[in-house]
Amino acid sequence: MDRSLRPVNDQMTETKAPRSARGSSSKGKQILGSFALGLVILLGMIGLGLVIVFSARILYSANIGRWGLERISGMPREEILLNYDALMRWCWPWHTAELAFPTLSMSANGAQHFAECKALFNFFTLGGAMALFVGIANILRMCRTALSPDTGLEDARSECRVMTAAGVVSILIPVVLLLAAAVDFDRTFVLFHKLFFGNDLWIFDYRTDPVILILPETYFLLCAVVISLTVLAGGIAVIIMGLRLRKRLDI
Secondary structure (H helix, E strand, O other): OOHHHOOHHHHHHHHOOOOOHHHHHHHHHHHHHHHHHHHHHHHHHHHHHHHHHHHOOHHHHOOHHHHOHHHHHOOOHHHHHHHHHHHHHHHOOOOOOOOOOOOOOOOHHHHHHHHHHHHHHHHHHHHHHHHHHHHHHHHHHHHHHHHOOOOOHHHHHHHHHHHHHHHHHHHHHHHHHHHHHHHHHHHHHHHHHHHHOOOOOOOOOOOOOHHHHHOOHHHHHHHHHHHHHHHHHHHHHHHHHHHHHHHHHOO
């Protein structure tokens, strides 16, 4: 419905409404709502990005030769993929058995670090699934509210602003991470592990944990790029939805 077709008296009444503490409170709610929805979208898209990483075997298999993993590890391609597949299967939340590689040994420290990683993966995949549901439900509600003929002009604008701003909030972190990785990935990689892990168990010794020979830093960079691009795609989609909704309402 074109908001410009509303009765002139209604528009004049809305225009002359006093902007007092109620206006400040409304703006504060918009900011809080945008930030909260942005974080929900961020969590949901990180979870989706992890699902892509766990599922898209080709991201790894297509680069085995380029990364020289057969030469570095001393294993044939088939054995590398056998152990990689075992790790990816174990990363899924429903896999509760202890991690075991078909042909590779693993130290107690290595097992502990993988267990800590699994806890993070579970948080982002399960939490991300719930966040994605909540985010989509809220976006649909906002669209319905804005398009309803019973919604005032300012309230419709507010829904559009919150949606667009939430998309912007959700893409800020991946943009920063991509820029940091582009400038100095090694340092970003170390800072990431110091932030999420309270120990140095992530520093593997290939003699006790040979799996590190088939998981080069370049692989983790690729995973970070895939997850960041997934978040960017989700955030940009929400921004476009907010802008298109505002254009449709002619506000």
